[in-house]
Amino acid sequence: MNLTVKIGSAVFPNPVTVASGTFGHAKKYYDLQEVQQLGALIPKTVTLLPQEGNPPPRIAETAAGMxxxxxxxxxxxxxxxxxxxxxxxxxxxxxxxxxxxxxxxxFLKITEKLNAAGGISALELNLSCPNLQKKNLVAQDAGATSSLVQKVKKISRYPVIAKLSPNVTDITVIAVAAQDAGADGVSLINTLTGMLINTRTRRPVLGNVTGGLSGPAIKPVALNMVYQAAKKVKIPVIAMGGIMTADDALQFIMAGASMTAVGTGNFVNPRAPLDVLQGIKAYMKKHKINDIVQLRGSLILP
Amino acid sequence: MHKIQRTVTVVSNSKVCPQYYRLSLDAGSAVNEARPGQFIHIRVTDGVEPFFRRPFSVFRAAKTMDILYDVVGKGTEILSSRKRGDRLDVLGPLGTPFCEPAPAVRQVVMIAGGIGVAPFLIFSDFLKKKRVEKILLYGARAQAQVFDFKAFRKNGVEVFASTEDGSVGVKGRVTRLFGKIRQDPQTTMLYACGPKPMLAAVQDFAKGHRLPGQVSCEEVMACGLGACLGCSIPTVSGYKTVCHDGPVFDVHEPCF
Structure with a gap:
């Protein structure tokens, strides 16, 4: 059974990874032998300078998500x-x-430092964090996305993946801009901007007022965006957004994703990435599929 | 290899007083790993409502892994309906435990507000053989939160209670019992768990009398493993996660 995935020059043993920010810098996870079975690891986003993060409360539970x-x-x-x-x-x-x-x-300074560090398979450019009080995200502007990807691509020794925001009118426009600027892959979706109010105190639940929505609640939205983007670009799509089970991941692969990432699902079930991988293998065996490529974009339309 | 995720079986789940439940779990080797102040992170449903796991201090880890809980929302309501034989997905024990009192310590003071009493039974089990004075200052809202403290007394703990309505013990908040604390920085050690205002009062008291101590904090948690950084609280040395850096902190560390 061939599960390998190529993104630019990088080769990954299977299509299951973990979304940035959900898996570390947590040493506890890395102790687990199961981690060694993953297709890739994506640690929490790093910035040029240290960041202390937002004032608490930083998280809130929502219907089927957070x-x-x-x-x-x-x-x-x-x-x-x-x-x-x-x-x-x-x-x-x-x-x-x-x-x-x-x-x-x-972005360029960070890339230079990581170039020198070595031992990395690819860079994911986080163009889409909604929680930094910036008026516009890079991933909300095709021109800005294109310019940035082009510049990083010029100096990076690693394949470059652009992580896109769902908080846009048409995500395919940004995906195409990233591709045309030389990106080796796109990953989507980051969180959807949302908020909650505590009616007793009449205050926002989050210290930052707004936050990013993730979890199973956003899966149908993510799936549609991956489906639309995968139709428009030729580069690999890494899909994330509410994946909890192998069935979730298979839906994204059928919609055209090359890789899938478990994000928020890790918080509820740390074993989820492994369950997803085993479930994909079981599905392939059952349906006599010996290469993951045969599943990719295999959606049958009415 | 340290196994963090387990499926465990409910042994019993019943009320110990009108407001609190005690849940006992057959948790295998996890029972031996538990240290006072650590918590277990329970997935109360196989579905996604409620979505997060729920963290609970270990109440006792002897034959079974026990927690003490109050029904405060959807998660604990579902938990209260679990019956003997039911299976639960549990992470842990997790988090930084209470430290042992230093050899010079002669009086160990456990200060608990309401359900914040939970980590102190296992703590008193660990302190049982220590030849030091052990007192529990327990502040409750009313009698409905007062249960049998026999197990504490068996471990040599003297228990003092206060209730806000005066139905049991001294009328008022737990701070009314602070007179029982020997104000000697060399030989007294404070351990506190309870609501934030109570922990702030303990911090003020510790500061005022230069007493050493530790506090166990509570926050809404997602991962429970120090990964998501969602439960961070401000401390004198920046944001720290309650789940991984805590839940136990030096009494002078958190900025309440």
Whole structure:
């Protein structure tokens, strides 16, 4: 059975990974032998400088999902390279590092530092974090997406993946802009902007007022966006948005995704990525499919 | 390899007083791993409503893994309907436990507000053999939150209670019982768990009398493993996660 996936020059042993921000820097997960079976690891987004994150409360439970406004709390790329990367490199799973700059210059500086660090399979450009009080996200502007991807692509020694936002009129326009600028892949979707109000106190539930919605509640939205984007681009699509089970992941693969990521599902079931992988294998065996490529985009329309 | 996720069986689940339930789980080797102040993270349903797991302090880990809980919402309501033989998906024990009192300590003071009493039975089990004075200052709203403290007394703990309505013990908040605390920084150690205003009062008291201590905090959690950074609280050294850096912190650390 062939499950391997190629994104640019990078090869991944199978199509199941974990979405950025849901799997670390948590040493506890990395202790698990099961982690070694994943197709890729994507640790929490790193920025050029350390960020302390947003004021609490940072999360809230919603119907079939959650809101979060963590604010990319992270130690900064230098500390990441010095302290986290050595441990991550020891895990025999390809590493996709998620990065976020607050300007093109910052994105380029981070890329240079990671170029020098080595041991990375691909970069994921987080163009779509909704929780940083920026007026516009890069991924809400085709021109900005194109310009940034082009510049990073020019200097990066690794394949470059653009992570897109669902908070747009037409995500396929941004996906095509990323592709045409040289991106090796696109990942979608990041969270949908949302909010909650505590009626007793008349205050927002989150310290940041708004946050990003994730979990099973957003799966149909994510699935449609992946379906639409995969039709328009030739580069691989990494799909995420509410994946909890193998059936969820298979839907994304049939819609055209090359890889799938479990995100918020990890919080409820840390075993979910492995369950997803085993479930995909079981499905392929049952339906006598020996290459994942045969499943990709295999949706049958009415 | 340290196994964090298990499916465990409910042994019993019943009320210990009008307001609190005690849930006992057949949790295998996890029972031996539990340290006072740690919690287990329970998925109360196989579905997605409610979505998050629910964290509970370990109340006792002897033959079974026990928690003490109050029905405060959807999650604990579902939990209260679980019957003997039901299976539950559990993570843990997780989090940073209470530290042992230093050798010089002569008085261990456990300060509990309501359901915040939960971590102190297992703590008193661990302290049982220590030849130090152990007192529990328990502040409740009313008699409905007062259960039998026999197990604490068996461990050599002297129990003092206060209730806001005066139905049991001293009338008022638990701070009314602070007179029982020996104000000697060298030989007294405070351990507190309860609502934020109570922990803030303990912090003020500890500051005022230069007493050492630890507090166990509570926040809404998603992962429980230090991954999502959703349960972070402000501390004197920046944001820290309650699930992984805590739930137990030095009394002077959190900014309440």
């Amino acid at each position: 809101l979060n406004a963590i604010g990319i709390e992270n130690p900064g790329v230098d500390v990441f390279i010095e302290k986290d990367l050595p441990a991550l490199k020891k895990i025999p799973v390809p590493l996709i590092v998620s990065v976020l700059g607050h300007s093109e210059e910052q």
